[in-house]
Amino acid sequence: MIVPSIRNDWVIMAIFTAVVLTAPLWLTPVGAGYPDLLQKFAIFGIFAIGFNILFGLTGYLSFGHAVFLGVGSYTAVWSFKLLTMNVLPAVIFATLLAGVFAVVIGYVSLRRSGIYFSILTLAFAQMSYNMAYSVLTPITNGETGLQLTMNDPRILDGPAGQGLPSTTLFGLDMSGYAGFYFCAVMLIIAFFISLRIFRSPFGLKLLAIKSNQTRMKYTGFNTRPYLLTAFVISGMYAGLAGSLMAITDPLAGAERMQWTASGEVVLMTILGGTGTLLGPLFGAGIIKYFENIFSAMNDGRLHEIFSFLPDWLENIVVAITGEFVGDGWHLTLGLLFMIVVIFLPGGVVEGIRRANGFLRRLVQSSGTNTATLAAEKE
């Protein structure tokens, strides 16, 4: 935890809720306060928090979690196509179906541990992706992605009006800020559940499995069901995230299931801090911020930002920074990964903790200084 002094979970939840709901306010100055990116923060936050329940607690590194994201998205879009544009059935079906997939994949993959487990999950993910991209096109619409059409049945909704309908929550349009707030509420719930799991006997048992699985067995625990439960929970989180992606933007593409997408959530979690409550959320935020904001910088933009510098310096600075933004944003991301791992083992959360400690020492030492001064005066 970032603030170890706060022991009361309800206080944590209250702060968390306040921070998430005011995100449009405090993210605007850094250029991230627009609906789509806010939605992405929340959605990938859920994805990473869920992934952390598996990886952070049990140590089982899945390289195939994007499958559940994809399954969630496809299920949600099919729910929009066949049933109704209301988002609730989509969320429920997507989460459940992702859970079913997680039971199957998890049951098989958890027969092995370590990197063998990782490769099993990766293999399932790659198979799903390759099939979704080509052979399963009738279900997934292949490369183009599954989308709404005018002649979808939508049996629970009345006849469609002009143009494609949009996703709604009982009439409330789910695009823009409304969509973000829906995702935000889901994020808060997801975070709450994760918090409870972390603080529960179940969570402690998962941690113990990570620490020494053999011993767990001789201590009287059947570890397989524990692992499978954690796997399914995190799969359902991914399914939920996938459904939210479809809700805020009703199109589901196969590339969501590619290994790079699975790898992305791994990177998010490690970058932020594996096994910490908030770390995955930070990781998700940082990677999505880079992807959306750094990639959109161009020289013109940089010149605006550095216009306060003298011209010659401005040109040099723009030339140098230009290598790291726009088409160079991958370079920055790669460097960031390296810097964080090298200097901050434990991820961003570790960095915050250190900064926190440093500040505290600073405050304390200045406090003592004042005290000494005061004493001398007397």
Add this chain to the structure above:
Amino acid sequence: MSEDKSKISELSRRGFIKVGATAVTAASMPMFFVKDAWAAKDFRNNPGNAGSVKFGFNVPQTGAYADEGADELRAYKLAVKHINGEGDGGMLNTMKPLSLKGNGILGKKVEYVTGDTQTKSDAARASAKRMIEKDGVVMITGGSSSGVAVAVQGLCQEMGVIFMAGLTHSNDTTGKDKRRYGFRHFFNAYMSGAALGPVLQKEMGTERKAYHLTADYTWGWTQEESIKNTTEALGWQTTAAVRTPVGAGDFSQYITPVLNSGADVLILNHYGKDMINSLTQAVQFGLRDKQVNGKNFEIIVPLFSRLMAQGAGDNIKGILGTTNWHWSLQDEGSKAFVKSFGQEYGFPPSQAAQTTYVQALLYANAVESAGSFYPPEVIKQLEGFKFDGAGNGPTEYRADDHQCFKDVLVVRGNEAPSSQFDILKVEQIVPRSQVEYDAKIFGGELGPYEV
């Protein structure tokens, strides 16, 4: 412009919070749940009385098509210059009819924002949404694959922002996935097939057996279908049509069955890296030196891109294919564009650059003609718009499906290139009439003007 600039510099000088708070109360509150609450004639990202408008250039900056994306971006910057009356004006001097006056659009200066599609639908849509929601663009353009084009086009329809597609060749873009707000200047697989037909007949006769290797996704399938229709109409047989995984890298296991299949033509429905690899490897397997059924074995790459073809090196020599545009064209529009692009960047533009440059100009011109940025009015200007002087002869944006019709180039890999830019030779300019088709054959529905 000035408003934006002051905001940014203020940000970097002072704290974030103050500006942020005002920006949010100003920007986000009124947008709450009010998508349907636009007043008549008001619309998303209406520039109103602002002195400038923004275009969104959504191109691949990372991934396999990054070089094409970079070339698209160069063309866009040039187009913005020309629209704003800077530089030598390029096609503004040749395009007819033209309402643009070289003073921006409706007197407003054109600015732009850029984004990275990563050649992924999700990333492309996220980038497009940022442009629409955060940067307030009036139009989005770019892209280098059909999947992305269809995905972004669908989004733009929902959001009510016009999308001028970049490089996309699938029949679906203006077929079953066409949208009222999406426009494609680039040609498509059907037109490739139609243009190749007569040339193939002349070069290879009517007694041929074709073997298809097809990238296993929607674009590959539509191209395979279109080319098959054309060749079978010529009397060719199709020996086999084999689907290959995208990004297979090594295609040897798909090429060896060609050797003794009895086929005498290999058609590669691949693009980008797949095309480079499969062509390189097919040539290594000696297919070009082969004699089958008493005829020389031939390889055809129906969709050629000069930029990508460079990667195949000498292997493209003598290979037939089609392309949307080539810098060696001698019409006035092409010459003017090649000249200004060359002066700006020192090398000739690619077909991706030409199509995106023209798309930007076409949009700007349509707004100027409509006298308004109101999308339905702009769309009505673009629909059925006939123009000339933008390369490929007299051109029409067909109203029925938003597909541009113009001459198609049949090209051949140059046997003796004089430079690295001279690797394709225009074999024949196939007139537009020969590649036209009934818009109904691909189905789809454009959707409403008002969203």
Add this chain to the structure above:
Amino acid sequence: MDAILLQILNGLDKGGAYALIALGLTLVFGTLGVVNFAHGALFMLGAFCAVTVQKILTISMKVKDESITFFDAYKEQPYLEIWFGDFGTAIIDWSVPISILLAMPIMLLIGLAMERGLIRHFYKRSHAEQILVTFGLAIVLQEIVKSFFGANPIPSPAPGIVSGSAPIGVLLGLGESVVYPWWRMIYLLFSGAVIFAVFAFLQFTTFGMVVRAGMHDRETVGLLGIDVEHRFTIVFGIAAVVAGLAGVMYAPILPPDYHMGMDFLVLSFVVVVVGGMGSLGGAVAAGFLLGILQSFASMNEVKAIIPGIDQIIIYLVAVIIILVRPRGLMGRKGVMED
């Protein structure tokens, strides 16, 4: 029959490539205990050694030529051709084999620098952290290559004399339609030779014996007063050289682009794991096995029965093998299981 022979050749060829890449990966894992996600980038760097050599050899004199139109105002001729005539042309033609000579020292240096500068600090860190840092490094390396060479593939042809295909059908009495590219056969022999060399090195030299002992039980060997760390650094260098050579030799088959390392990364990990983490023999066996299976799964006859099987065969086989043989084909007990 012909078809099967050719598919076996294809499979061996692919297998050779897979095995070469996987060999270094599993070697590094077995000795250093490091999961190296930057291994694909080493393969890519090797391929770009070939590109670089070719670019250097073809540095050209630009002669102004007024007769040519706009963009071709310069006629280019490589200095080598100007200086040495036909011999210069021949050198350019042979640029890929020549670049092997350059690739070996360069890849060794890159490997040593990587190990000394970065990897060694991660021996004791978790696999997850190793993955993150090496993945970051891989991205940085490929972005650097991209900024020099662009994103498009760059053609790197084999020497003219071996760029065509060999009439093996005629040689074997199977008819003229059975041909196979010379370069692919060279690649197959080359990968065999490299694999053999690595095995021989580890089997028959004292250095190799220490390394093998270290792979088995690092602490004990360390206690004997042998400087294992230093040797492991060299092992990393060797792994880099092997990956680099695989890249150089693959350049004529697959024109190199900056992203090719990532394309091979997942596959090479699957090969390593199917073979058994840290098992050299396993990596080679799994490489050839998966290569051949992939080739057969791509045959039209097979695809007619199970559509799309060629897209998933590798992963399907990986799943089955890992489930049936818990430690892969030849993995040791207890390695990487927790």
Add this chain to the structure above:
Amino acid sequence: MSIVLSIKNVDKTFGGLHALGDINLDIEEGKTHAIIGPNGAGKSTLLNCCIGRLIPDSGTVEFDGKNMIGMQPHEINHAGMVRVFQTPEIFPDLSVLQNVMIPALAKRDGTFKFNAFGSLAAEKGIEADAVHILEDMGLKAHIHKHAGSMSRGDKRRLELAMGLVQHPRLLLLDEPTAGMARHDTNRTIDLLKRIKERGMTKIIIEHDMHVVFSLADRISVLAQGRIIASGTPDEIRGNPKVQEAYLGGAEL
């Protein structure tokens, strides 16, 4: 006097090596039974066969009249047979207190329970149990320490605490004092004696004869996979066969 554990005709071979041959052993309720023997005699193999880590080639291991062969380790644990490991098998990443709470939870929750929404902080009973045992072990000062960072001796005691907190019917101790300093050994002996007074049945494998003779009610001697003698400490002390096998004739 009832028999808690009955090992009948147990055989185990590894490759060509006959690790255990025809072992028969009965453990009585409430007694401390020591198994001694030279290195490689098969002591640990026998223990592993009892708790399900190894499966014997033939023979039965009956606990409370039920055959344990083929049962999963966690099932054997819940049957009431708990092993304390020779090399500390603790949870190094958890705190000392959590290390002891885990087996206590096992005792209460069974092999699997999905209590993901209960709060750990509310598990006062479990915590009190764990603290109590730790106090007994003299580890109270360490309860919030990282278990992995403790000294080896402390880890052994923690290991013991983890076994004891489950209050098993039969505790299997694999060399509980190996590698301990004399001082620590004596403390552990005292501790085990106190447990004995509570009537817990124990099997102890031990090298240290001082430990064996101060704790055991009965002793079985294993050599080359066979039981060569069984009896009270006094009987064993005087058995020449044992002296021969064990120390090559030296006085015990």
